[in-house]
Amino acid sequence: MSMQSHASPRYASPTRVDVTECRADRIADRARANRVAGSEVHLERRGGRTYLVTIPDDTR
Numbered sequence: 001m002s003m004q005s006h007a008s009p010r011y012a013s014p015t016r017v018d019v020t021e022c023r024a025d026r027i028a029d030r031a032r033a034n035r036v037a038g039s040e041v042h043l044e045r046r047g048g049r050t051y052l053v054t055i056p057d058d059t060r
Contacts, residue, residue, distance in 0.1 A: 014053060014054065014055045014056070015034065015053070015054045016044070016051045016052070016053050017030065017034060017051060017052045017053075017054075018049055018050070018051055019043075019050050019051065019052045020048075020049045020050045027043070027052070030052055031052060034052060034054050035054065036054060036056050036057075037057075038056070038057035039054050039055060039056045039057055040054070040055045040057075041053070041054050041055075042055075
C-alpha cells in the first residue's frame with residue numbers, strides 16, 4: 001500500500017496572504033511556502049496593504 005503526501009499547499013481558488021508587516025527578506029520564503037505546483041505567485045497592493053497572491057493553474 002502506498003501513500004502520497006504533498007509538502008506544498010493545494011488551493012482550488014486564488015489565495016491572498018497579507019504580508020504588509022513581513023520583512024522584505026522574508027517575502028521569498030513566504031512565496032515558496034504558498035506556492036502550488038503550476039501556480040502563479042505575485043505581490044499585489046490594495047489600500048495601503050501588500051498581499052502575496054497565489055493563483056492556481058486551471059489545467060489540472
